[in-house]
Ligand SMILES: [Fe+2]
């Protein structure tokens with residue numbers, strides 16, 4: 001008699017739960033020491049159901065195919081000198097931010113999910129976390145491979161891991177993920193799988209990657225979509241974990257709500273960098289930050305997801321209203337910060353061209369001309385002794401104690417002012433960019449007083465390659481410690497721009 | 513003070529790669545879900561439905577001209593909004609738990 005083929009559901013059951021066993025001579029508590037201290041109560045791990053029903057066998061098969069497709073595209077791009085057909089070399093500055101800021105987080109996610117895959121007491125979520133841990137390692141690899149091709153020709157790609165640990169703006173993503181991996185396994189999953197992956201990564205991996213495609217960068221589009229296709233599985237893990245925890249015990253509800261409140265704002269502040277990349281750093285634009293926010297957050301998350309969570313007693317994140325209010329300000333504030341401090345950054349910035357300012361004014365009719373355009377008009381006039389013939393903010397900014405972004409966020413209720421909040425804790429004053437960051441600090445002050453703030457560390461003398469010989473030598477010694485070489489300053493005085501013109505001089509149309 | 517403008521819409525959706533396979537899956541979805549709407553962006557399609565999207569193995573196979581395992585959906589999906597309410601050998605269903 002011929003054997004009957006197993007259905008997807010049977011296969012999944014056999015290969016996940018079927019491979020689990022009850023320990024006999026070691027207690028469960030000793031095997032899973034982190035399972036209880038966060039206060040989460042689980043009655044029955046068998047209630048867990050993974051809709052993707054992924055087994056190890058299927059996992060290898062489809063992941064290998066995704067990799068084959070990616071490397072075929074990357075090879076074609078390299079062989080064709082694809083970098084020369086990008087819309088403009090300015091575009092690559094957004095990819096520098098991605099490689100320096102996001103790729104190291106992929107690696108941290110790999111480590112974080114390895115921890116979760118070891119420490120969750122249920123075989124279903126353990127299997128899903130194990131796959132995700134391998135996915136994240138794959139994401140790191142394909143992003144490094146795509147970036148290494150650009151590193152042959154452009155600044156800013158040469159030192160991502162060292163920069164991630166040291167450079168001021170990269171402490172924003174770094175501290176975000178460090179915050180997550182130092183939490184317990186359930187908070188970690190709520191933070192990364194649910195708040196970040198279900199709610200926020202769409203903004204980074206869908207409209208931004210579509211922008212990469214539009215600017216001629218097929219490898220980035222391909223790694224982006226390839227990573228995001230794994231992300232669909234991760235989103236499901238996040239959603240399932242949260243629903244499962246909510247169903248298991250009513251005592252879990254307020255804990256989960258607090259984590260959602262915290263991690264919405266943490267992730268949202270982090271994603272503000274993507275807003276600046278989308279609105280200012282893509283020479284050809286697909287969608288504005290505001291449009292992406294409306295589609296992927298207001299429609300899909302608020303109107304979709306949170307309606308579904310109402311019946312568990314979960315409401316939308318505490319500071320969501322503020323994010324909605326900020327949608328016409330956020331990307332402008334963040335690009336202005338990046339622009340002002342480009343003398344100490346491993347990417348270039350520039351004054352938007354007239355037609356780009358018009359696009360910004362059209363997409364942001366109530367804010368761009370009113371609050372931002374004049375800054376760039378003035379920036380053209382204000383000369384500093386630094387290369388680039390334009391304004392830089394000569395000095396170091398005050399940073400938010402939680403998100404670590406310089407305190408330059410416009411108050412939507414009073415748009416001629418920046419938001420400034422502070423808390424006194426054990427005799428010290430701590431500053432915050434927003435009510436959201438202040439609230440997060442107040443929940444766990446003993447955690448956030450330990451923050452490694454790049455500006456404070458410079459003043460403490462911890463960020464010099466060699467002791468500065470005088471006041472003029474302070475920034476150069478910091479840059480040396482950052483391993484920033486010719487990667488900083490305005491785009492139009494950069495090696496990137498010089499090379500780009502040189503490579504295109506025989507072409508009929510010189511780009512830029 | 514700047515007034516907050518919001519436009520809200522409740523839908524389920526799936527974002528698909530703009531590839532040959534992605535296109536075949538898209539055609540199958542449009543055939544089986546006549547009210548679905550497609551938005552096109554560089555590199556991807558976004559298929560939306562106010563309520564529910566069903567992807568059927570048989571229909572995809574008829575457009576592909578070859579056998580197609582529902583798990584191959586992993587190769588064309590970029591992202592989604594909703595829940596995977598069902599995913600078996602015959603079909604995949606995306607919808608929210610709470611219907612309005
Ligand atoms: Fe990832």
Ligand SMILES: [Fe+2]
Nearest residue numbers: 400403433437
């Ligand atoms: Fe902050």
